[in-house]
Amino acid sequence: MFLKLALPVVTLIALAASPAAAADPIVIGLITKTETNPFFVKMKEGAASESTRLGAKLLTGAGAKDGDNEGQVTAMENMINAGAKGILITPSDTKAIVPSIQKARKKGVLVIALDTATEPVTAVDALFATNNFDAGLLIGQWAKGAMAGKKPVIATLDLQPGITVGAQRHNGFLQGFGVAKADPNSSDLVTAPQVVCSQDTHGNQAEGQAAMENCLSKNPDINLVYTINEPAAFGAFTAVKAAGKDKQIVIVSVDGGCRGVQGVVDGKIAATSQQYPLKMATMGVEAVVNYAKTGKKASGYVDTGVTLVTDRPQAGVASKDSKFGTASCWGKK
Amino acid sequence: MTAAPTAAAPRHSRVIDLLRGAPILGPVAALILACIFFATQTDRFLSGANFSLILQQVMVVGTLAIGQELVILTGGIDLSNGMIMALSSVLTTGLIANSGVHPFLAVVLGLAVCVAFGVLNGWLTTAIGLPPFIVTLGTFNIAYALVRIYTTATITSVPDSLLFFGNTFSIGSTEITYGSILMLVLFAIAWLVLGSTRAGRSVYAVGDNPEAARLAGIRTSRVLVGVYAMAALSYGIAGLLLVARTGVGDPQAGQTGNLDSITAVVLGGTSLLGGRGQIMGALVGALIVGVFRNGLQLMGVGSIYQVLITGILVILAVSVDYLSHRAK
Structure with a gap:
C-alpha cells in the first residue's frame, strides 16, 4: 500500500530532476536567503544563465525563511559533498554563518558573499554587493x-x-x-x-x-x-x-x-x-569558473553599484x- | 488468516495488519526506497561520508523530535520546542561569553531553564486543563521574546568545550560527528524507557485513553508534567547540539523547529491522536527528511522541491496511519 503510494512520488522526483551530465562540469553552489524573494529569484536567473554560458553546473539552495542559518549551513555542506568548487552565498545571519564558511574554505572551496557582507567581512574570500x-x-x-x-x-x-x-x-x-x-x-x-x-x-x-x-x-x-x-x-x-x-x-x-x-x-x-542582483550573480559565477580553471581566487570587496x-x-x-x-x-x- | 483471501477480508488487509502490528515498517520502506533512488541518480550519494553528513544534519531536529514524540504519544503537541531550544542555546553561550560563567554551570543553567519551561507547559496543561496547542503556542512566544530580550546579536565566542559534539572521530575513512552518536544514544534510552518501564507504558496509556488510565491507577497529571519536562530536557540537549553544529549561539534559530519535529514524528508513523507510535519512527522520519534534502541537493534539484516532497510525504504518512486505524 505504502509502496503503491510511494511510486508517484518517486516518478515526480525523477521528472523534477535532470540526470547528471556525462562530463564533469565545474560545480557552483548558490545559496540565497529565501526561495521566493524576487531579488533572489533574479540572482538565481543570472547565475543560471551565466553557468549555462560557461558550461558550469549550478546547484541552488536556500534557507526555509529569512534568518534560517541552519538551512544555509545544510545546503552548503551538501553542495561541498556534491563537489562544488565555489559557493556563492547571501548570508541570512551574517555572524552565525561564519564558522561554517571557515570549514568550507579550509576544504579549498572559494566562498563569495553576494549582496550581504558577513561579519567580519574577511570571513569570505570576496564580497560582491551593493554598498x-x-x-x-x-x-x-x-x-x-x-x-x-x-x-x-x-x-x-x-x-x-x-x-x-x-x-x-x-x-x-x-x-x-x-x-x-x-x-x-x-x-x-x-x-x-x-x-x-x-x-x-x-x-x-x-x-x-x-x-x-x-x-x-x-x-x-x-x-x-x-x-x-x-x-x-x-x-x-x-x-x-x-x-x-x-x-x-x-x-x-x-x-x-x-x-x-x-x-x-x-x-x-x-x-x-x-541595486543589481543579476550583476552580483554573474560576477560570482565568473569568479568561481575562473578559480576552477586557473586556481586564482577572487578577493576583496567589489561594489556592484547603486543608482x-x-x-x-x-x-x-x-x-x-x-x-x-x-x-x-x-x-x- | 489463510493464504487465499476470502471475500469477507479485503485484499489489502494483510498489509494493513502488518502496518498496524509494526507501523514503523512503512517509514522504513520509504527511507530505503529513497536511498535506492538517490543511489541510482548520483554517484556521490552512496558513501560513508555522505551518510555521516546526513546523520549530522538531522541530529538537531532528531533530538527535538524525541521530545515531540513523547508529547504527541500523550495526545498533546508541543509548538514551543524550537524556541525553548533557541533560548537554552543563546542563554548558555551568552552566560559564558558575556558573563564569564563556567561552561559546565552555563550548560546546567540552560538545561534547567528548559526543564522549567517543560514543567510550565505540563502544569498549564494539567492543572488548568488548557489544550497543549494553546499552552505551547503561548510559551513559544514567551521563549521567542525572552531570546530577543536577552540578546539580538549572535554570540560568536563559543568555548571549545561546547563545540565537542560537533567534532568528529574516524571509522576507516568516514568521519562521524560525536553529536550524531549522542542523538542515537538518546533515542536508544527513550526506546528502552518507553518499551520496558512502567513509566513508559503509562505514557502510552495516558495518550490512548486518559480516563481509562486514571481508572487503572495511573496518576495522569504527574505523567503529563513528567513528559513535558523530559521533552524540554531533550530540547535543551538539541540546543547544545545546535551550538556544536553551527559554532555560534544564534537568536534567529529554532523558529521552524516545532513544524520540523512534528514532520519527523508524523513521517515516522506516529498518530497525532496519541497512544500509537514508536520512538524510533521519529528517527526514521527525521532521516527521511534529511535524505531527501541531501539527495535532491546532490542531484541539483532546487530546494523548493524538497519542501514539496516533504509535504507529499507527510500527507502520505498520515493517510497510511488513518487508513490502518480505520480498518481496525
Missing part, C-alpha cells in the same frame, strides 16, 4: 533636497535588530539627510531628534503597513518616511493613504525592484536606490528617472 550605506546615503541626500524649507518629522521602518544591511541603509539615510553621523559598517541603528518613530518590519508589506499605522497614531505630523525596502514602502503607503496624508508624506526606499520602480511611476514612492531612481531630481544629487529604473529593474514588471 548599502551608500544606498541609504543617496535617498537621505535626495530627501534633504525634497524637504527643503519644511521641518522634518521622520519615521523609519526598519528591518529587524542585529542585521547589518538594515542598519547600514538606516544609518546611511540619516547621515545623508544630515541629522546623524554613523559608522558605515555598524550593525547598530543610530537615531536623531527628528526621528519620532522607528519600527521593525522584517522587510514585509503587511508589517510595514502595521508599523506605519502605529507611527501615525503616535505622531500624525510625520512627513518623511524611510523604508528598508519597497514591500515595506508599499505597506507604509497603504497606511498613509488610508489616513488621507498621501499628499503631505514623502516615502523613500531601497531596492529598485520592478514593482518598486512602478511605485515611483505611480507616485507612491518618491525615490528609491536601485538613485526618482522622477523629482534634486540639485546636487545624481539620479535617473523611472524610465531608466524600469529598464534595469529586477522581479516581475
Whole structure:
C-alpha cells in the first residue's frame, strides 16, 4: 500500500530532476536567503544563465525563511559533498554563518558573499554587493533636497535588530539627510531628534503597513518616511493613504525592484536606490569558473553599484528617472 | 488468516495488519526506497561520508523530535520546542561569553531553564486543563521574546568545550560527528524507557485513553508534567547540539523547529491522536527528511522541491496511519 503510494512520488522526483551530465562540469553552489524573494529569484536567473554560458553546473539552495542559518549551513555542506568548487552565498545571519564558511574554505572551496557582507567581512574570500550605506546615503541626500524649507518629522521602518544591511541603509539615510553621523559598517541603528518613530518590519508589506499605522497614531505630523525596502514602502503607503496624508508624506526606499520602480511611476514612492542582483550573480559565477580553471581566487570587496531612481531630481544629487529604473529593474514588471 | 483471501477480508488487509502490528515498517520502506533512488541518480550519494553528513544534519531536529514524540504519544503537541531550544542555546553561550560563567554551570543553567519551561507547559496543561496547542503556542512566544530580550546579536565566542559534539572521530575513512552518536544514544534510552518501564507504558496509556488510565491507577497529571519536562530536557540537549553544529549561539534559530519535529514524528508513523507510535519512527522520519534534502541537493534539484516532497510525504504518512486505524 505504502509502496503503491510511494511510486508517484518517486516518478515526480525523477521528472523534477535532470540526470547528471556525462562530463564533469565545474560545480557552483548558490545559496540565497529565501526561495521566493524576487531579488533572489533574479540572482538565481543570472547565475543560471551565466553557468549555462560557461558550461558550469549550478546547484541552488536556500534557507526555509529569512534568518534560517541552519538551512544555509545544510545546503552548503551538501553542495561541498556534491563537489562544488565555489559557493556563492547571501548570508541570512551574517555572524552565525561564519564558522561554517571557515570549514568550507579550509576544504579549498572559494566562498563569495553576494549582496550581504558577513561579519567580519574577511570571513569570505570576496564580497560582491551593493554598498548599502551608500544606498541609504543617496535617498537621505535626495530627501534633504525634497524637504527643503519644511521641518522634518521622520519615521523609519526598519528591518529587524542585529542585521547589518538594515542598519547600514538606516544609518546611511540619516547621515545623508544630515541629522546623524554613523559608522558605515555598524550593525547598530543610530537615531536623531527628528526621528519620532522607528519600527521593525522584517522587510514585509503587511508589517510595514502595521508599523506605519502605529507611527501615525503616535505622531500624525510625520512627513518623511524611510523604508528598508519597497514591500515595506508599499505597506507604509497603504497606511498613509488610508489616513488621507498621501499628499503631505514623502516615502523613500531601497531596492529598485520592478514593482518598486512602478511605485515611483505611480507616485507612491518618491525615490528609491536601485541595486543589481543579476550583476552580483554573474560576477560570482565568473569568479568561481575562473578559480576552477586557473586556481586564482577572487578577493576583496567589489561594489556592484547603486543608482538613485526618482522622477523629482534634486540639485546636487545624481539620479535617473523611472524610465531608466524600469529598464534595469529586477522581479516581475 | 489463510493464504487465499476470502471475500469477507479485503485484499489489502494483510498489509494493513502488518502496518498496524509494526507501523514503523512503512517509514522504513520509504527511507530505503529513497536511498535506492538517490543511489541510482548520483554517484556521490552512496558513501560513508555522505551518510555521516546526513546523520549530522538531522541530529538537531532528531533530538527535538524525541521530545515531540513523547508529547504527541500523550495526545498533546508541543509548538514551543524550537524556541525553548533557541533560548537554552543563546542563554548558555551568552552566560559564558558575556558573563564569564563556567561552561559546565552555563550548560546546567540552560538545561534547567528548559526543564522549567517543560514543567510550565505540563502544569498549564494539567492543572488548568488548557489544550497543549494553546499552552505551547503561548510559551513559544514567551521563549521567542525572552531570546530577543536577552540578546539580538549572535554570540560568536563559543568555548571549545561546547563545540565537542560537533567534532568528529574516524571509522576507516568516514568521519562521524560525536553529536550524531549522542542523538542515537538518546533515542536508544527513550526506546528502552518507553518499551520496558512502567513509566513508559503509562505514557502510552495516558495518550490512548486518559480516563481509562486514571481508572487503572495511573496518576495522569504527574505523567503529563513528567513528559513535558523530559521533552524540554531533550530540547535543551538539541540546543547544545545546535551550538556544536553551527559554532555560534544564534537568536534567529529554532523558529521552524516545532513544524520540523512534528514532520519527523508524523513521517515516522506516529498518530497525532496519541497512544500509537514508536520512538524510533521519529528517527526514521527525521532521516527521511534529511535524505531527501541531501539527495535532491546532490542531484541539483532546487530546494523548493524538497519542501514539496516533504509535504507529499507527510500527507502520505498520515493517510497510511488513518487508513490502518480505520480498518481496525
